[in-house]
Amino acid sequence: MKLSYYPGCTLRTQAKDLDKWGRLSLEKLGVQLEEIENWQCCGAVYPQATDEIAKKLSAIRALDAAKKNGGKLVTLCSACFNVLKRVNADMKEGGDVAKRANNYLVATGYLSGGDEYKGETEVIHYLEVLRDYVGWDKLKAAVVNPLKDMKLGAYYGCLLLRPNSVMRFDNPENPQILEDFIRAIGATPVSYALRNECCGNYVALKTPDAVKAQVDKIERNAEQAGATALVTACPSCRYNLKVNGNGRLEGVYITELLATALGIKE
Amino acid sequence: MDNTELTNRLKELSGTNVRQCMKCGKCSGRCPMFDKMDVKPHQFVSYLADGKIEKLQNSKSLWYCLSCMECVERCPRGVAPAAVIEAIRESVVRPQGGNRLQPEEVPALLNDEVPQQLIVGAYRKYNH
Numbered sequence: 001m002k003l004s005y006y007p008g009c010t011l012r013t014q015a016k017d018l019d020k021w022g023r024l025s026l027e028k029l030g031v032q033l034e035e036i037e038n039w040q041c042c043g044a045v046y047p048q049a050t051d052e053i054a055k056k057l058s059a060i061r062a063l064d065a066a067k068k069n070g071g072k073l074v075t076l077c078s079a080c081f082n083v084l085k086r087v088n089a090d091m092k093e094g095g096d097v098a099k100r101a102n103n104y105l106v107a108t109g110y111l112s113g114g115d116e117y118k119g120e121t122e123v124i125h126y127l128e129v130l131r132d133y134v135g136w137d138k139l140k141a142a143v144v145n146p147l148k149d150m151k152l153g154a155y156y157g158c159l160l161l162r163p164n165s166v167m168r169f170d171n172p173e174n175p176q177i178l179e180d181f182i183r184a185i186g187a188t189p190v191s192y193a194l195r196n197e198c199c200g201n202y203v204a205l206k207t208p209d210a211v212k213a214q215v216d217k218i219e220r221n222a223e224q225a226g227a228t229a230l231v232t233a234c235p236s237c238r239y240n241l242k243v244n245g246n247g248r249l250e251g252v253y254i255t256e257l258l259a260t261a262l263g264i265k266e
Numbered sequence: 267m268d269n270t271e272l273t274n275r276l277k278e279l280s281g282t283n284v285r286q287c288m289k290c291g292k293c294s295g296r297c298p299m300f301d302k303m304d305v306k307p308h309q310f311v312s313y314l315a316d317g318k319i320e321k322l323q324n325s326k327s328l329w330y331c332l333s334c335m336e337c338v339e340r341c342p343r344g345v346a347p348a349a350v351i352e353a354i355r356e357s358v359v360r361p362q363g364g365n366r367l368q369p370e371e372v373p374a375l376l377n378d379e380v381p382q383q384l385i386v387g388a389y390r391k392y393n394h
Contacts (some may be wrong), residue, residue, distance in 0.1 A: 014381040044386035045333060048352040050281040055390065079383050162335035163346075172339060198298055198334030202387035205375050206367065210302050210330060235381040243379050 001133065003124070004066040004073050005033035008080040009041040015077070015235040021259035022076050022126060028262050029134045029142060033074060036065040042083040045202065053101050059087040060101055061110065064117045076126040076255065078159035078234035082167070085123040089166045092119025125160065125169065126233065127177050127254065130184075139184045144263040146186025153190050153227030154178030155218075155251065157237045158198035172196070178231060181254060185261035192225035194218045199240040212244045219249045231257065272357075273317040280353035282346040284315040293337035293347045303327035307337045307347040314350050319357075328355045329366065329392070359394045366392035 011019035023033050040058040047055040063084060066073035075081045091098045102116040111117065124132075130139060156175055164172035175196070179189040197218050200211030219241070222230055229250045232238055241251035259265035267275070277284060287308070294306040305313070305325040313322050322328075328351060337347040358364055367388055376385075 008383075009386065010381045010383040014379065041382070041386055043390055044383045045390050047390070048281070048333070048346075048349045049279050049356045051279060077383065079387070158332070158334035158336070163338050198332045198336070200298075201332050201334070202384050202391055203299075203330060203332055205380070205384055205388040206392070207302075207329065210299065213301075214298055235383050236387070239379055239381050239384060243377070 001030060002032045002034050002070065003129065003133075004069045005035050006039055006042075006062050006066070006073055006075045006080060006084065007035060008075065008077045009044070010079075010235040011077055015238070015253070018076055018233070018235065018253045018255055020255075021253070021265055022255035024264050025255055025258045025262055026126075026129065026134075028264060029130075029139065031129060031133055034069065036062060036069060036073070039065070042080045044079050044083070046083045046086045050097070053097055053104065056087045056090065056097065056101060057104070059084050060091060060105065060117055063088055063091070063119075063121045063123070064105075064111065066121045067117065071120065072122045072124055074124050074126060074129055076233060078157060078232075079236065081123065081125045082159040086166050088119050088121060088123050090119075091117055094118065127181060128169075130181060130258075131177060136180055136184045143184070143186055143261045145261055147257060147261055148186050150187040151190050151226050151228050152182050152187050152252075152257075153192055153222040153225065153230045153249075154182060154195055155222075155230040155232045155237060155241075156196045157232065157234050158196070158201075159234060161196055178254075181258075182231060185257055187257070190222070190225045190227045192222045192227065194221040199234075199237040200244065201236050201240075204236075204240055204244055208244055211240055215240050215245045219246050223249060269317055269319060272319055273314065276314060276319065276353050276357060279356060280314070280346070280349045282349045284311045284345060284350065286343040286345050287311045287315065288343055290342065292340045292342065293345075296336045296340045298334060298336065299327075299330045299332060302330040307351065310350045310354065311345055311347050314354070319354075322354045323358050325354075327351065328358060331355075333391070355391070356394070359392060364394060
């Protein structure tokens with residue numbers, strides 16, 4: 001099976017591991033990720049102001065490219081998932097932003113008139129591919145190196161889940177998909193309260209102290225529950241855990257663990 | 267632009283109906299940056315409703331909001347405090363000279379680990 005894939009800026013640079021092991025793992029599970037052509041950075045944060053159009057164009061172009069290549073777009077990075085899904089919802093809604101963005105894309109020759117983008121593409125997160133296209137049972141059966149001794153905290157953060165009215169990813173208060181993933185690769189998920197809490201994201205650039213307090217709160221909570229590492233799909237979460245954390249609790253990418261369990265990563 | 271006009275423009279820019287707020291404070295109660303905020307999320311909503319724009323534009327909270335949508339998720343009345351904060355922030359950074367993150371200061375903020383996501387995100391939030 002082939003699915004269109006949007007890596008995003010960070011997976012090309014600081015988070016190459018997230019990308020590489022993601023592709024290789026899915027390939028082993030029978031899904032080929034086909035990178036869309038000429039994609040640009042999604043912008044990393046969803047522009048909330050109602051008059052923002054320019055900042056949404058790169059996401060719309062990616063969504064339109066996927067529309068013409070199977071109609072589904074898989075992404076791994078939590079930020080890309082958040083931005084693509086929310087921009088897609090704007091386009092589907094067909095309001096002012098959608099009209100003006102389409103006008104611009106037609107006027108600049110990117111789209112032809114009558115071929116406007118109306119939110120047709122389905123944005124899918126990598127974890128959803130594992131659950132809905134591969135299936136936990138098939139994944140379990142493919143595991144050759146179960147991570148038996150690992151007690152892992154599922155770290156959802158903010159971007160996968162909120163706002164739930166648009167993201168519809170999992171139960172926003174009590175999500176289970178990461179825990180199901182952790183079980184499927186043979187490890188044990190621990191239960192802790194702050195798994196849906198934001199890591200501090202871009203605020204870390206100018207005011208790292210505010211973020212240190214935030215990460216400390218999350219890490220202590222996970223440590224008390226017995227976690228030895230936190231599982232994430234987000235480069236920002238991983239960065240803040242590593243650089244602004246207490247140094248004891250590591251953030252690991254879902255795809256690194258997956259590749260290890262499937263025996264393709266040492 | 268007089269204050270009424272500015273207030274209406276910002277309400278429009280936020281895309282949320284601040285008059286729906288019933289002042290329960292759940293948004294601020296859930297905000298992970300509550301301690302850092304001089305003006306709290308629920309106050310952004312009520313100040314905008316009352317047209318106290320200057321207070322909001324001078325608030326340090328604009329630079330601490332994580333856009334994590336906790337406040338939006340918790341609001342029982344469908345108000346989006348994060349969108350109000352963003353609309354006010356935009357009104358501060360959009361005029362000439364309003365950028366908060368100067369390109370010259372970026373190299374000193376970087377280390378070998380900083381993901382692009384963080385830099386792009388900060389640029390988008392703090393600059394126009």
